[in-house]
Amino acid sequence: MGNSDSDQDIKIGFSAVDIGDSPNGAYLIILSGLPGTGKSYFAKQLSDVVPCVVVSSDRVRKALFVYPKYTRNEHARVFSVCHSIIKSLLVQSYKVVFDATNLNEEFRRPLYKIADEVGCQFTIVAVSSDIDIVTERLRLRMETENPADYSDADINVYNFLRIGRQSILEPHICMISPVDNSHVLKEICNRIERAGSLPDI
Numbered sequence: 001m002g003n004s005d006s007d008q009d010i011k012i013g014f015s016a017v018d019i020g021d022s023p024n025g026a027y028l029i030i031l032s033g034l035p036g037t038g039k040s041y042f043a044k045q046l047s048d049v050v051p052c053v054v055v056s057s058d059r060v061r062k063a064l065f066v067y068p069k070y071t072r073n074e075h076a077r078v079f080s081v082c083h084s085i086i087k088s089l090l091v092q093s094y095k096v097v098f099d100a101t102n103l104n105e106e107f108r109r110p111l112y113k114i115a116d117e118v119g120c121q122f123t124i125v126a127v128s129s130d131i132d133i134v135t136e137r138l139r140l141r142m143e144t145e146n147p148a149d150y151s152d153a154d155i156n157v158y159n160f161l162r163i164g165r166q167s168i169l170e171p172h173i174c175m176i177s178p179v180d181n182s183h184v185l186k187e188i189c190n191r192i193e194r195a196g197s198l199p200d201i
Contacts, residue, residue, distance in 0.1 A: 006080075009064060010088075013081040016063035021051035023093035026120035027192050028086065030111050032102040032168060033127030034161055035153030036134040036141070038177030042127060042184075043099040049185055050192060053089055057082050057100035058150035068152065083110050090118040095192070103165040112170065121195045123188055124172035133177075134158060 029046065031039045043054045061068050061078045068074060082100065089096050102108050108124075115122040129137075138155050153161075175184045 006084075009077065009081045010084050012063050013060045013085050016059040017053060017055055017085060017089075019053050019089075019094070021053075021094075024051055025095065025192075025196065026090040026093045026118055027052075027095045027195055028090060028111065028115050028120060028122035029095075029097045029188060030102060030108065030122060030124045031097065031099050031127055032108070032124060032172075034101065034103070034134070034165070035151060035158050036137040036155075037127045037129040038137075038181075039099050039101075039127050040149070040151070042125070042175070042177060042181055043097045045181060045185060046097055046188065050095060050189060052095035052097050054097045054099055055082055055085055055089070056150060057098075058152075060085070062150050070152075079107050079110075083114060086111070087114045087118065090114065090120055101161060103161060105166055105169065108168070108170075121191070123191055124168055124170055125184060125188075126168055126172050126174050127177055128175070129177045 029052070031043060033039050040056065040058075043056070046052065047054050057078055060082050061074075064078060064081065065074060079100070082098065086096050086098055098111065100107075102111075111122070135155055138153065138158060141149060141151065142154050173184055173187060175181070
């Protein structure tokens with residue numbers, strides 16, 4: 001892919017990102033977890049409490065591909081665009097939540113590098129949930145239309161991705177959704193405040 005194609009991809013990707021608040025200090029929150037574990041819901045909860053920009057890999061994918069095929073090349077292209085968007089936002093001093101599976105080091109390492117290059121702190125949240133809750137969430141996803149839900153993942157995708165996920169080597173927060181959500185929200189707010197990038201809200 002040439003630079004012009006890459007630039008066009010990033011422009012399209014940005015169209016799938018809502019930037020409502022003014023920059024208020026760079027900080028990166030990386031969500032990691034299987035489909036249906038509650039990552040997007042938690043990202044929304046976090047954005048309601050902390051002024052931040054949510055970058056959703058599912059939403060960016062749907063902007064880039066009208067009919068996604070979920071191939072490895074497509075996945076790499078989507079994450080490359082997401083990483084470029086995240087770096088651009090952090091450079092501009094936005095807080096960013098990356099809502100994606102981020103299940104292996106191949107896709108997590110670039111995020112650590114971005115944070116290091118920008119000079120901002122980051123927090124990784126490993127999201128999980130009871131299998132019965134996940135199964136019900138994914139069943140409802142398949143049976144109902146929700147314009148705010150950009151994921152196509154069902155229980156078969158969940159089981160497939162579960163096999164290949166890798167342990168997170170960096171320090172991280174383990175969160176069982178939804179029971180731990182409130183506690184983890186407070187912990188992230190505390191971390192951002194200690195980093196000196198939480199305004200009075």
